[in-house]
Amino acid sequence: MxxxxxxxxxxxxxxxxxxxxxxxxxxxxxxxxxxxxxxxxxxxxxxxxxxxxxxxxxxxxxxxxxxxxxxxxxxxxxxxxxxxxxxxxxxxxxxxxxxxxxxxxxxxxxxxxxxxxxxxxxxxxxxxxxxxxxxxxxxxxxxxxxxxxALDAHDNGIDAYDPAELATGNGGAGIAKRYTDGGFTLGAVVGRYNANWNDADQDQVSEDKRFVKASARIGEEFDRELHYLVNGWLPARSLVKAAFSARGEFDSEGRLLIFRHQSCPWKDHLYTLEDQASEGSKVLYVLYPDKEERWRVQCVPAAKDSFVSRKPLPEAWRGHRDDALDKILDGAVVPGAVFIHASGFIGGHRTFEGALQMAKKALEL
Known part of the structure; x- marks a missing residue:
């Protein structure tokens, strides 16, 4: 095959x-x-x-x-x-x-x-x-x-450890990883520039050249991260804070976080704001417009690095698109549905009204 x-x-x-x-x-x-x-x-x-x-x-x-x-x-x-x-x-x-x-x-x-x-x-x-x-x-x-x-698992939202096994309370002892992480760590990125044990160029000059390449490679990652934190992550904090303060406008329990004009990095800031809040329900869905002026409904992960959603979009909706999805929603949402991801962590609609209705209906199910 x-x-x-x-x-x-x-x-x-x-x-x-x-x-x-x-x-x-x-x-x-x-x-x-x-x-x-x-x-x-x-x-x-x-x-x-x-x-x-x-x-x-x-x-x-x-x-x-x-x-x-x-x-x-x-x-x-x-x-x-x-x-x-x-x-x-x-x-x-x-x-x-x-x-x-x-x-x-x-x-x-x-x-x-x-x-x-x-x-x-x-x-x-x-x-x-x-x-x-x-x-x-x-x-x-x-x-x-x-x-x-590891790339397959990441793209499909599969945790390296089975969440059900981790929830047993033994601290993860004896629980096997579902897959290796593939060496996708900063240390591994640098390590791959070292010579293989059987390479001919083991001399100091060759080693120094490899080090310079490795330093540039890890430096590129550092520079990208620094630029992102200063110019992307930090400015997003005020937007998330404003959306968090207004979350009761669309759901009395504050379970919807809505960015009316554009999306931004929200996860870190949301978890911090929730920890600081003295009361209120956890946010379950985040709504924001994409670059094509359609709307997304994204589930909030149970934890920062988890692929498990606090409340995934309904199973019956998952993996369907366009007219087929509109039929499944059966009038509960205005026509214009775009898709629901097969894992249920995100969906889309052509209008804000439709995305909001989709999120509210999902809260009920």
Missing amino acids: ADQAVKRLKTDCITIATHNGHFHADEALAVHMLRQHVPEYSSASLVRTRDPAKLAESHTVVDVGGEYDAENLRFDHHQRGFTTTFPGRATKLSSAGLVYMHFGRGIVAHSVQQMLQKQMAAGEVVADADAVTADVDMLYEKLYTGFIE
């Missing part, structure tokens, strides 16, 4: 389409894998759109379109009922995992062949075909579980 996607690749003018707007790690990696590691895509153009007509005419579509069809090179995971996982794993795939599942073995095999060619050129003994195939199989799985799976 993982090789079916290759059937349609022999064509000219390949276009890869993914969604526009706020981008995520999964589609960024999916596009990178295709364009940098699959030869047929080396000259592929990229289109970022949600226009169904443009998606339909695109050769390959990732992370948008509501369709997973490997034979026709459609790799979305947001549709209701999507449950595909990597063989032997329990984590639902994102677009990165889908592309990797279908192209990853070829990517790994190509890299292994390059290594073998270097060994042959150096006069070293090369493994036989069976051993090479076994190595490719092993690396194909290893790269998924050690790197890709």
Whole structure:
């Protein structure tokens, strides 16, 4: 099954389409894998759109379109009922995992062949075909579980630890992680610049060059974080505070936080304001306009770094879009619904009135 996607690749003018707007790690990696590691895509153009007509005419579509069809090179995971996982794993795939599942073995095999060619050129003994195939199989799985799976889990809102097990009260002792974090830590970012144990350039000059690159890389992350905190996070505090003070305007219990003009980073500030408040219910839904002047209804996470929502949007709504979603809402919300994410953590409507009605109806259910 993982090789079916290759059937349609022999064509000219390949276009890869993914969604526009706020981008995520999964589609960024999916596009990178295709364009940098699959030869047929080396000259592929990229289109970022949600226009169904443009998606339909695109050769390959990732992370948008509501369709997973490997034979026709459609790799979305947001549709209701999507449950595909990597063989032997329990984590639902994102677009990165889908592309990797279908192209990853070829990517790994190509890299292994390059290594073998270097060994042959150096006069070293090369493994036989069976051993090479076994190595490719092993690396194909290893790269998924050690790197890709963490992106799949993050994009699908899957916590590394089962919240139900953590809630048993034993402090997490003996509870296994659902997946590795893939080394996505600041320390790992720097560590990957060190030489491999068998690299030839182990001298001090080469080490110093690698250190300079690592310092620049971690420095870039620091500079981005500093810029964000000073210029984005801090100015948002007054907006969140004003919205928090007015939260009783739309719900007597203060469970709705509404940004009338634009969204901003709200989670840290909201948790702080709630801790400081002497009374009142916790905020459950945050409403804000997006760049296309539509409205979002986002659930407040149970904790800052959790994928578990305090009150997810109703299960019956999840994974549905547009007219189908309007029918499910059945008059409780004005027409114009856009989507409800398959995990229930966010939804959208074309109008503020509709988003507000959606949030209030969700409070009742």
